[in-house]
Amino acid sequence: MPAGFKYDLKSIEANMPEMCRYETVYRYSGGFNLVLDNLTGVDKIPPMAPLVLDFVKRQATAVINVDVVEDISAGTTSLKIKKNSFAYKGMHLGNGTNGGTIESIDKTSNAEYDTVTLAASPTLAAKKGDTLFEATAAAGKTPKATATALNYAWTKVEEGATVTAIGQAYEIRPTKLIVPISEKDKASLGDRFMFTY
Incomplete structure (x- = not known):
């Protein structure tokens, strides 16, 4: 460890509940630019937050x-x-x-x-x-977006922010998630993501 650096791993573990089997996590290569639309007042996007990925534009939009x-x-x-x-x-x-x-x-x-x-x-x-x-409308019938991936790590919401996206994870524990994932998201994520109850 470099001189002058001290890592408090116990504090990190205490603040990060085990939300899935981390050894099953597959991360996509490269980052995705975070779309800031409708994230006013949000400081950070937490791990395992649902995202919609655009592979052509290399963008990620948070699903709310x-x-x-x-x-x-x-x-x-x-x-x-x-x-x-x-x-x-x-x-x-x-x-x-x-x-x-x-x-x-x-x-x-x-x-x-x-x-x-x-x-x-x-x-x-x-x-x-x-x-x-x-x-998409006040009637509440259709989701504006459904997740195609999950966020990997805490990401500060700011101009130029990028996220690392998860393309697969197993034994995700919904009760441990920091932000919720809807049933429509779970269906959209498919069998690359397994949720346990």
Whole structure:
């Protein structure tokens, strides 16, 4: 080890739960430029975050999902979601059947969750533990994007940022993930990615 450098491996391990069998991870060669659209207010993209890759342009776009922390019925405009999501004002949320549009997000009032206010008359109904995806419209039927890969390491969101993408991983533990992966993403990722429950 070079003089003057001290690595605190215990701290790294404590802050990084084992999200999959790391020996099964296959990384794509070369990096992908991170598309910054709709990542305003996001500091970092964590490992195992879902991505859409463009191999021609060598770009990676983060797929945005949220975890529901309290049941919501259709017509309710207040939705509680897991903290540290990439959700943003104006984003449509859906589960394939119904949806709503984010009017505002309160990230400071509660330490346990963020509160999303949905635009008037949402059709969104969801249960605690459900994962909602970014939808193309307020009806919430179609995802805006589905994952084709996962992020390999923490990536700072800034101009010129690049990500290393995972093309295969096994025994991924959804309960250990820092950001959620929807059922639509899992289907899109295919058998190159195995999730355990």
